[in-house]
Amino acid sequence: MSENTHERAEQLILQSQAENLTTADLKWLEAHLASCPACARRAAATDHAIRSIRSVSVRVNPALVEMTRLRVRRRALELGRRRLPGIWLWIASAVSWAWIAASVSCLWRFFGWMAHRVGIPSPFWQMGFALWWAVPALVLAAVLSMQSLQDESPIAGITNGS
Amino acid sequence: MLTVTYSFADSMEREAREVARGLRNRDPEVLDRLIEQFQYRLFRYLIYLAGSRETAEDLFQETWMRVLEKGHLYNGKSRFETWLFAIARNLFIDLVRQRKASVSLDELVDPEKAGTVDIPASETTLPTERLFREEENRLVATALGCLPAVYREVLVLRFQEDLALDEIAAIVAAPLSTVKSRLYRSLELLREALEETKS
Helix, strand or coil, rough: CCCCHHHHHHHHHHHHCCCCCCCCHHHHHHHHHHHHEEEHHHHHHHHHHHHHHHHHHHHCCCHHHHHHHHHHHHHHHHHHHHHHHHHHHHHHHHHHHHHHHHHHHHHHHHHHHHHHHHCCCCHHHHHHHHHHHHHHHHHHHHHHHHHHHHHHHHHHHCCCCC | HHHHHHHHHHHHHHHHHHHHHHHHCCCCHHHHHHHHHHHHHHHHHHHHHHHHHHHHHHHHHHHHHHHCHHHHHCCCCCCCHHHHHHHHHHHHHHHHHHCCCCCCCHHHCCCHCCCCCCCEEEECCCCCHHHHHHHHHHHHHHHCCCCCCHHHHHHHHHHHCCCCCCHHHHCCCCCCHHHHHHHHHHHHHHCCCCCCCHH
């Protein structure tokens, strides 16, 4: 038998472990293995190697799994809390803009009329009007700051984990 | 038979979509279930890849943290484990790079760089069975230790995880032909190493 024949057999032995051989290749290999003890030994050794890998069992430390689970839960909680103010900020901004757009012309006239009746000079009532506009944003900023202060304290120890 | 195959594929798809939804919402219950379900397979893959139990334990935790943080990137179109192993692999490469500047996993093919694989033995009930298993594990671990990480990796993915070649290619981010040649080479090397170890 030529060297090429054994090389082909070796290639097919390895190939057969990863994918299906064609019927022709399979028949050729079986015939060759039946007549070549060296290649048959190599095929048996390959089978044994794969069986050895499959027989290996690994134990996972339950404490590791528990610790991982805890860390993941805490991090999920932290990420969830961080995301919440973002959503509220968008909602509050949208409401605030809608409020401004809807009320601006009426309020301007109302402030002007009130200032005229009470006798307040124009710069003062106009400054008051600007403040009226800023009130929702200021209240929102205060609420968010308080919320983030509350969030930081219990989570500080959690992120560093374990 | 065809109906059974279809319904199995359908349920797999549905499950993957549910996992993707849970990960997008960072649902702790879904994450808990995934850790429970994949703990053993992930740890085994990491042990084979890293060769050390300590490193595997660190990477195990980091992998799940990454799953939580990057969960929105899993689209549910592939099997979850394929995505999970790819994350674990990338973390391992990052770790190798941190330890040794500009080294990738693909460059770790020098057999001299290989060490031993620290396989923590599974608990078995009978002492004789345990002894046999420990001895068998030791032999395989020593043989595997002679192989570079890229070869150990394809062995575990193919013969322990029973993943298809295209799934392995997706995990290791390499062409199918590369995966095949690595697999054949790894089998040759393992066969030789086992024979040497036994003799």
